[in-house]
Amino acid sequence: MPLDIVVGAQWGDEGKGRIVDLLSAQAEFTARYNGGDNAGHTVTVGDKTFRLHLLPSGIIHPNTRCVIGNGVVVNPAVLLEEMETLRAAGISVTPERLQISFAAPLITPAHRALDAAQEAARGGAKIGTTLRGIGPAYTDKVSRAGLRVGQMLDADSFTTALREHVLRVNQLLSRLYQAEPIAVEAVIQQYLDYSRQIKDYIGDVSHLLWEALKSGKRVLAEGAQGTLLDLDHGTYPYVTSSNTVAAGALIGLGLGMGFVERVVGVTKAFQTRVGSGPFPTELTGELAVHLRGTGEHPWDEFGTTTGRPRRVGWLDTVLLRYAARLNGLTELALTKLDILSGLNPVRICVAYRRNGRELRDLPYGLSGLEQYEPVYQDLPGWEEEIRSLRQWEDLPPRARAYILRIEELCGVPVRLVSVGPERQQVIEIS
Numbered sequence: 001m002p003l004d005i006v007v008g009a010q011w012g013d014e015g016k017g018r019i020v021d022l023l024s025a026q027a028e029f030t031a032r033y034n035g036g037d038n039a040g041h042t043v044t045v046g047d048k049t050f051r052l053h054l055l056p057s058g059i060i061h062p063n064t065r066c067v068i069g070n071g072v073v074v075n076p077a078v079l080l081e082e083m084e085t086l087r088a089a090g091i092s093v094t095p096e097r098l099q100i101s102f103a104a105p106l107i108t109p110a111h112r113a114l115d116a117a118q119e120a121a122r123g124g125a126k127i128g129t130t131l132r133g134i135g136p137a138y139t140d141k142v143s144r145a146g147l148r149v150g151q152m153l154d155a156d157s158f159t160t161a162l163r164e165h166v167l168r169v170n171q172l173l174s175r176l177y178q179a180e181p182i183a184v185e186a187v188i189q190q191y192l193d194y195s196r197q198i199k200d201y202i203g204d205v206s207h208l209l210w211e212a213l214k215s216g217k218r219v220l221a222e223g224a225q226g227t228l229l230d231l232d233h234g235t236y237p238y239v240t241s242s243n244t245v246a247a248g249a250l251i252g253l254g255l256g257m258g259f260v261e262r263v264v265g266v267t268k269a270f271q272t273r274v275g276s277g278p279f280p281t282e283l284t285g286e287l288a289v290h291l292r293g294t295g296e297h298p299w300d301e302f303g304t305t306t307g308r309p310r311r312v313g314w315l316d317t318v319l320l321r322y323a324a325r326l327n328g329l330t331e332l333a334l335t336k337l338d339i340l341s342g343l344n345p346v347r348i349c350v351a352y353r354r355n356g357r358e359l360r361d362l363p364y365g366l367s368g369l370e371q372y373e374p375v376y377q378d379l380p381g382w383e384e385e386i387r388s389l390r391q392w393e394d395l396p397p398r399a400r401a402y403i404l405r406i407e408e409l410c411g412v413p414v415r416l417v418s419v420g421p422e423r424q425q426v427i428e429i430s
Contacts, residue, residue, distance in 0.1 A: 017041025071252020128275025206254025
């Protein structure tokens with residue numbers, strides 16, 4: 001009854017998509033459990049690059065069945081566009097291969113308009129939301145006022161609920177934010193059309209996965225964003241609107257704890273972040289350009305969903321230890337090791353300093369993170385190009401030493417190391 005969970009161990013954008021793509025080859029099901037189309041997972045296969053926002057990365061494998069769980073907020077316009085893009089690339093997307101939980105919340109144009117109005121009202125205190133309606137959709141879910149995918153199966157009741165929803169949000173837009181209201185009837189016609197296209201994909205994902213696990217099939221659960229953006233445990237308020245940690249997979253898919261076998265934490269060999277919020281090891285200047293890239297390549301550090309340049313810095317193992325503890329990580333997947341080639345020294349944050357005290361762990365989680373100064377250890381770098389390497393023994397000794405130091409500092413073994421953007425550019429460590 002193996003359930004494997006893949007989580008981001010940083011602020012998202014760690015390369016989870018390509019790790020899920022790799023592990024999906026041994027899984028019968030891949031399941032997305034949180035977030036919305038504010039996430040972006042990139043998978044490169046040969047000369048094709050797939051940018052996924054809602055569909056699980058395992059959809060690229062022809063023999064893998066995929067599900068979208070109740071913890072995911074679904075924008076049907078984005079979902080249908082993504083499905084059509086994959087079909088055009090020769091990927092099969094049918095009801096036999098994809099099921100969407102009837103309990104997944106819906107995102108509407110009203111949510112997107114409200115998201116933009118709320119972010120504008122914050123002024124200089126902007127959170128850095130992607131403006132895709134994610135937060136308002138989750139707010140509606142928690143306040144028991146939201147729409148769910150399953151409601152699309154009954155056109156009459158769905159029309160009534162959708163009209164009430166848009167009218168309610170329009171009052172907020174016009175009275176509280178002095179923003180333009182949404183055209184109610186246009187939204188209704190649009191979403192009735194979506195419902196006709198999606199209805200055959202709607203099902204009971206929890207029961208489907210339970211049956212699969214009980215019969216011994218392997219399920220791979222895929223998270224969006226990263227641990228440090230978790231609604232409860234991240235750098236609040238600069239967080240996402242869902243639980244990104246491994247425990248969120250059980251709630252977001254409707255499964256019990258007894259199924260979990262592995263929890264794989266994905267981390268870059270350095271640190272990145274998109275949007276506002278504290279970032280102790282952040283770099284600027286030439287070092288930042290080296291880590292980020294210029295945007296010429298799909299693997300450069302620019303957001304898959306937003307296109308925004310990512311903030312970059314040295315790897316922070318204080319935060320990585322925190323992520324390992326919260327998620328109960330059984331192993332790490334280290335991505336983008338190749339980007340560190342040519343840097344000397346390679347720095348790694350091993351502790352924080354505040355008021356003359358050195359701390360390996362934070363007393364109150366990520367609260368007040370901006371008050372801490374990173375304490376670095378310098379490790380000798382390597383000049384060798386490593387993208388062609390496929391064996392642990394072939395890595396430069398200094399690169400191996402860097403990986404072993406990460407293991408030592410975090411107490412979690414590194415089992416996968418990516419040395420390039422393509423599917424086969426991964427070193428497996430036994």
